[in-house]
Amino acid sequence: MEIREEMLKLAVAAQKASRQMALLSSAVKNELLLKMAAALEVAQDELQQENAKDLQAARDKGMAPAMVDRLSLTPERIKAMADGLREVAALPDPVGEVTGMWLRPNGIQVGRRRIPLGVIGIIYESRPNVTADAAGLCLKSGNAVVLRGGSEAIHSNRAIGSVLQQTIARMGLPQAALQVVTTRDRNAVSELLKLEEQIDLIIPRGGEGLIRFVSENSRIPVIKHYKGVCHTYVDAAADLQMAEEICLNAKVQRPGVCNAMETLLIHQDVADIFLPQITAALRKEGVELRGCEKSRQIVADLIPAGEEDWHTEYLELILAVRVVEDYPQAKEHIETYGSLHTEVIVTNDYQLSQQFLREINSSVVMVNTSSRFSDGNQLGLGAEIGISTSKLHSFGPMGLEDLTTRKFVVLGNGQIRD
Amino acid sequence: MEIREEMLKLAVAAQKASRQMALLSSAVKNELLLKMAAALEVAQDELQQENAKDLQAARDKGMAPAMVDRLSLTPERIKAMADGLREVAALPDPVGEVTGMWLRPNGIQVGRRRIPLGVIGIIYESRPNVTADAAGLCLKSGNAVVLRGGSEAIHSNRAIGSVLQQTIARMGLPQAALQVVTTRDRNAVSELLKLEEQIDLIIPRGGEGLIRFVSENSRIPVIKHYKGVCHTYVDAAADLQMAEEICLNAKVQRPGVCNAMETLLIHQDVADIFLPQITAALRKEGVELRGCEKSRQIVADLIPAGEEDWHTEYLELILAVRVVEDYPQAKEHIETYGSLHTEVIVTNDYQLSQQFLREINSSVVMVNTSSRFSDGNQLGLGAEIGISTSKLHSFGPMGLEDLTTRKFVVLGNGQIRD
Numbered sequence: 001m002e003i004r005e006e007m008l009k010l011a012v013a014a015q016k017a018s019r020q021m022a023l024l025s026s027a028v029k030n031e032l033l034l035k036m037a038a039a040l041e042v043a044q045d046e047l048q049q050e051n052a053k054d055l056q057a058a059r060d061k062g063m064a065p066a067m068v069d070r071l072s073l074t075p076e077r078i079k080a081m082a083d084g085l086r087e088v089a090a091l092p093d094p095v096g097e098v099t100g101m102w103l104r105p106n107g108i109q110v111g112r113r114r115i116p117l118g119v120i121g122i123i124y125e126s127r128p129n130v131t132a133d134a135a136g137l138c139l140k141s142g143n144a145v146v147l148r149g150g151s152e153a154i155h156s157n158r159a160i161g162s163v164l165q166q167t168i169a170r171m172g173l174p175q176a177a178l179q180v181v182t183t184r185d186r187n188a189v190s191e192l193l194k195l196e197e198q199i200d201l202i203i204p205r206g207g208e209g210l211i212r213f214v215s216e217n218s219r220i221p222v223i224k225h226y227k228g229v230c231h232t233y234v235d236a237a238a239d240l241q242m243a244e245e246i247c248l249n250a251k252v253q254r255p256g257v258c259n260a261m262e263t264l265l266i267h268q269d270v271a272d273i274f275l276p277q278i279t280a281a282l283r284k285e286g287v288e289l290r291g292c293e294k295s296r297q298i299v300a301d302l303i304p305a306g307e308e309d310w311h312t313e314y315l316e317l318i319l320a321v322r323v324v325e326d327y328p329q330a331k332e333h334i335e336t337y338g339s340l341h342t343e344v345i346v347t348n349d350y351q352l353s354q355q356f357l358r359e360i361n362s363s364v365v366m367v368n369t370s371s372r373f374s375d376g377n378q379l380g381l382g383a384e385i386g387i388s389t390s391k392l393h394s395f396g397p398m399g400l401e402d403l404t405t406r407k408f409v410v411l412g413n414g415q416i417r418d
Numbered sequence: 419m420e421i422r423e424e425m426l427k428l429a430v431a432a433q434k435a436s437r438q439m440a441l442l443s444s445a446v447k448n449e450l451l452l453k454m455a456a457a458l459e460v461a462q463d464e465l466q467q468e469n470a471k472d473l474q475a476a477r478d479k480g481m482a483p484a485m486v487d488r489l490s491l492t493p494e495r496i497k498a499m500a501d502g503l504r505e506v507a508a509l510p511d512p513v514g515e516v517t518g519m520w521l522r523p524n525g526i527q528v529g530r531r532r533i534p535l536g537v538i539g540i541i542y543e544s545r546p547n548v549t550a551d552a553a554g555l556c557l558k559s560g561n562a563v564v565l566r567g568g569s570e571a572i573h574s575n576r577a578i579g580s581v582l583q584q585t586i587a588r589m590g591l592p593q594a595a596l597q598v599v600t601t602r603d604r605n606a607v608s609e610l611l612k613l614e615e616q617i618d619l620i621i622p623r624g625g626e627g628l629i630r631f632v633s634e635n636s637r638i639p640v641i642k643h644y645k646g647v648c649h650t651y652v653d654a655a656a657d658l659q660m661a662e663e664i665c666l667n668a669k670v671q672r673p674g675v676c677n678a679m680e681t682l683l684i685h686q687d688v689a690d691i692f693l694p695q696i697t698a699a700l701r702k703e704g705v706e707l708r709g710c711e712k713s714r715q716i717v718a719d720l721i722p723a724g725e726e727d728w729h730t731e732y733l734e735l736i737l738a739v740r741v742v743e744d745y746p747q748a749k750e751h752i753e754t755y756g757s758l759h760t761e762v763i764v765t766n767d768y769q770l771s772q773q774f775l776r777e778i779n780s781s782v783v784m785v786n787t788s789s790r791f792s793d794g795n796q797l798g799l800g801a802e803i804g805i806s807t808s809k810l811h812s813f814g815p816m817g818l819e820d821l822t823t824r825k826f827v828v829l830g831n832g833q834i835r836d
Contacts, residue, residue, distance in 0.1 A: 019753065019779075022779060023776065023777060102798055104796070104797070104798055108787055108791060110797045110798055113775070115779050117809050117810070118779075118809060200808070200809050200810070201809075201810060215637070216637065219633070219634065221639060221808065221810040221811075223810075239832070242832040245832065245834055246832065246834060248834075249834035249835055253834070253835055335437065357531070357827050358441065359441060361437075361440060361533050361536075361825060362825065363825055363826065364825065364826040364827075364828060365825060365826070365827055365828070366827075366828040366829075366830060367828070367829050367830060368829070368830045368831050368832055368833075369526055369828060369829075369830025369831075369832070369833045369834070370830075370833065370834045370835050372834070372835040373526060373828065373830075373833070373835055374826075374828075378522070378835070379522070379528045379826060379828070380520055380522055380528055390618070390639065391535050391536060391618050391619075391823040392535070392618070392619060392639040392641075392810065392811045392823070393639075393810045393811040394823075395823045395824060395825055396824075396825060396826045397826070405809040405810070405812075405813045406813060406814075407779060407780065407781055407782065407783060407813055407814060408781065408782040408783070408792075408797060408814045408815070409775050409782075409783055409784075410782060410783070410784040410785070410787060410791065410792075410797070411784075411785050411786070411787075412784060412785060412786040412787025412788075412791075413786050413787075414657070414660040414663065414664065414786055414787070415786075415787045415788065415791070416663055416664060416666075416667035416671070416787070416788045416790070417667055417671055417788050417790040417791055417796070
């Protein structure tokens, strides 16, 4: 079968299954997720055998050890996948919620009812746990899901997919609600991205290259974020001890993720004290600092920061530092170089804190805390399917509700329009 | 200046202005809309003079009289534009609403605050009143707007835009918040559609050709509906007198719009009575009926309906009719041929009415009323910027709230992540 036909057939089947999934009660969906969790644990040996094939191929190709590690399915990681499914099962079901209902002057009642999106396509790289995590969130929210992982994890993804599908089938539900695309044909993604009649949403998860490819080639709406250039602004009215703890945490606790701080902005009135203090603390943790001219007048041995640094998501122990004249200059910096991900102000000035929350329109804006809290779990969404830095549909970390939409329901008793 | 540069410059200016617009109070925005309304009325002669140029060009080109009429700015239509702005001024402002705020176990408070989308591009055809209507909705919701109307209305759109921009400037607000693209360069739209860094949303309004072009060429999210193939299903348990009134209204009251009924589905148990009854009533109004085989066994002189008819949005006094065995067959028909716009059931069966509302996932589902109510004004959104039959961001008629998104606001007091 040609890849085009194969993808179409798969998407049509997913769409058909999605109509049945949309009508399942929360109880049935929760039971499904719990059984999927159990089945993954039971299949541990089988999953590890299949995973070993991917690991061997990766080593044969000379893949870096860190990458091989990401690919690896240890018993702990299998347990974590299962526990992830159990956590999602325990979350409230967004489907069916009626968000308001009102009466029109002519007597018709109008409300909006939350429904699943339909079919969700997830395009991802590397980590095979995404297969189970994404499946859990999409199925719990009443959707069907088409999963396309990286070729380096093909055996692992196929094995996980097969365990999950068998569980779906054993409950008498449509197996096509979960599709794992494991063809080696590199055109599979391009073909999926054309199926706007069958697939309602695409979520790419991976590096900027993957996301750009998906975004530029998709006829289906894409929810994405390219990068997280997160700022922390330490104001003149900051508690500098608190500021130090927050900045350390935001940069060092896990530097390789999108909500880590990449640029530190310091008000000039506190720079003389705070910059040497934070420089010492960060250097103790192995962080390289790159500073603007003003900052290098205070700490002479900072590496000079260039224009490029303000745009960069380092994802490692490097930090760009700029001393600003005042809050408006910090705001302008964020608007110019920010990626709409997460921005933090550290201040004890009540009025300025409110102004920051109002004026900075990134997807997450924070006062006096670490940007590392900017994820679905930490913000209380229960689980995260991704994060959006484009403003349509969802903006910021996305949970179950973001995998739904609302239809209008109208109750009449014979009204016609004049 | 090259068209690419020109569009980029205009979009950059709009983006800059949008940041200022996002922070305006409701009072200021309302004052702006009321002043814009007054200015349009004051400029009536000037608007009509410019409009006359478009009308003359249209006649010279041999445009059909109905099209020329759509283009025409009469004093009544100018008044209607002004009144439309006044109505939008009177609507509640969605910006700033905090939709929930909760406390996390570590003490951070997390909420979601409604903010404008930023810059909205509207691509439309013909009717110059869209210029004022769309501007009013986008500005009231705190956005900047880039308007690109059809070349046939170029003088009218430029004149309306100029009046509105002068009003913005007179209030000391950034004139770039409202941009009217009036170049005759046909590449203007393609260039606008590439500016994903500056423009947040594109709404095309016009025929299917325009919408497909925009949708296939845009890197910016597009909210659209291609067509409205709206169904009315008359159930075995329907009040047939009510059904007749509803069907007549849905087909005849304004056949040329997307929420008019295009296909009538009748349960076989009532077809013998209802089909002759509704055929007579519709024919009296000049409606041509095209029926399936079963329906032609009941009313012999119906024109035979082919597969193509079930897909067709006639937008005129033609109706496709099918007799179905039961509700599941009606549901299957709607799922196969529907456009996710609006579907109606006429029934007195409580359980079936609930089933229909639950199972049919079109953007608007109705019981015992006319599909003609499926628009933003009639449903109580106050005004309508468009209708979406794709499920992302908004699904169904869209009002002011649909021109906003929500950011997360997080209030901490020094929390860091473990």
